[in-house]
Amino acid sequence: MPVRRNGYQRGDQPTVTSNRGVIPSPSPVGDDDAPRSRLARFLRILGPGLITGAADDDPSGIGTYSQIGAQFGYGLSWTIVLSFPLMVAIQEVAAQIGRVTGAGIARNLRRHYPRPLLQGVVALLLIANIVNLGADLSAMGAALALMVGGQGPIYTLLFGIVCIVLEVGLSYRRYAAILKWTTISLFTYVAVVAVARVPWPHALRSLVIPEIQFNAAYATALVAVLGTTISPYLFFWQASQEIEEEHRHHAKPLCLTPTTAGPELKRIRVDTLTGMAFSNLIALAIIFATAATLGASGIHDIATSSQAAEALRPIAGQFAFAMFALGIIGTGLLAVPVLAGSAAYAVTEMAGMAGSLDAKPLSARLFYGTIAATTLAGASLSQIGIDPTRALYWAAVVNGVLAGPLMVVMMLIVGNPRAMGRLALTRAKTFWGWAATIVMIAASLLFLAFVATGRS
Known part of the structure; x- marks a missing residue:
């Protein structure tokens, strides 16, 4: 009997149905183009992981990496290598929670x-995301100025x-394609x-x-x-x-169809590995x-990504300045929708309501309303006298406080048979997931210790 994957029978030409039309998927590539076929298949499976990894290098992240490079030279480059397996582990946990459950x-x-745990987590996420949105949009x-x-x-x-x-007006398929292509802007670095x-x-x-x-x-x-x-x-x-x-392919959660999980979990792993590797390579480039x-020129204090771009002009020339500035705008166009979208998903799920980028605006008012409200709130921070760059420091505190406990909860979810069915994490993935959690908790405690003592 033919094998079905993602709801399609092998040999069929699948279509993607949304409330904005039916879009046929590309036809299979012939045997004469096997290398191109393999590349095309690889590019097609890249999506959530690639976009998430690229969004990690947002303008405020660029500012952080710029400050590290300016202040410590190459002395902290090893932290990017350290963070890579931890990023892969915890983002794969997040992806499996969504796909399996x-x-x-x-x-x-x-x-x-x-x-109360849910409400506290979502409230802290909203605060951190709005401040991050303000910092990114300001950058x-x-x-551009x-x-x-x-x-x-x-x-x-x-x-x-x-x-x-863009988020309200485009269907998910078109919007995801725009986000995927926007990642190219990171090559400016x-x-x-x-x-x-x-x-x-x-x-x-x-x-x-x-x-x-x-x-x-240094700490x-x-x-x-x-x-x-x-x-x-990002989680x-x-x-x-x-x-x-899953909805785009008309598939069921993997906890209901565990026998089909193998190819999907492999896709998630390849997508996440690629996205996080891309993210870390760009961070190293910055x-x-x-x-x-x-x-090398004695400039050791950089407060914002745009300040880093301006400082580059007399040292590395007009080309380097232009590329750096363009990269800030390109990564911002990628990261802002991710920040607002993640807040919208969290709010609608907390309320027990449906929310999707492929839904019509009038049928998902809370979802799109949250996107608009958080984005405008972030854009308005500088207008009302709040310095988003300084506020980003406190957003880092909120993220640090939130990340560790949230990662603990995520690890409990993926180990919970009631949520995951027969698809709980393997021992190796469990080890790396808890390792990432422990490192993040230790880092956030260290950060809070410096905040409490007033040292920087």
Whole structure:
């Protein structure tokens, strides 16, 4: 009997049905194009993991990596290598929660854990996401003002409106395709590295031989890297995007069809590995570029990503400045919808309501209303006198406090047979998931200790 996968019978030409039309999938590639066929299949399976990894390098993340490169040179590059397996482990946990249970993290919290825990988690997520949105949109507005002149706050508000229109106005299939193509903007930082005259033997050695300093600034920077790479909004987004993909293919949650889980879990692993590897390579490119230019020239204090772009101009030239600034805008267009979308998924799941990027706006008012409200709230921070860059410091505190406990809950969910059925995590994945959780809790406690003592 023919094997079915994702609801389609082998040999059929599947279609994708949404409330905005029926879109036929591409026809299979012939045997004469086997290499191209393999590449096409690989590119097709990239989605939630790739977008999540790319969104991790948002403008505020770029600012963090720029500061690390400017202040410590290549001395903290090894933290990117350390964070990679931890990112892969916890993002794969998030993806499997969505795909196996057919419900997002907030909905699983609602089903299996006390309501006050759910409400507290979502409230902290909203606060952190709004501040992150403010920082990212402000960085985009400032970058555009640097390039063409004009008023940064006005550009900030316009970018927020553009992101809302894209999320509300496009079907999920088209919107996901736009997000996937937007990840190309991150290659601008590879171009910056190419002209930055990086001392490669030193830079590559720093990846495996830590240059540790025993001081508060170094310890805080270490926590900042982990807090930037492992963020709660990424957990909510990837879990929810797996559910969107499930609906797009008219498939059932894997807990109901465990015999079909093998290919899907393999797809999730390849997608997540690719996305997190891409994210970390871009983070390294930013650290290397700023270490070779700003740090080497004695500029050690960078507060924002746009400030890093401006500082690059007299040192690395107009090309490097333009590429860095364009990258800020491109990554912001990718990250802002992820931040607002993750908040919308969490709020609607907490309320026990349905929400989807493929739903019509009038049938998902709470979902799209949350997207619009959080984006406009973030864009308005600078308008009402709140400095989003300074507020981002406190968002990092909230993310640090939220990430560790949330990762504990996620690990409990994937080990819970009531939620996962027969598809609980393997021992190896369980080990790495708990390892990531322990490291993040330790990092957040260290960060909070520095906050409590007033040291930086």
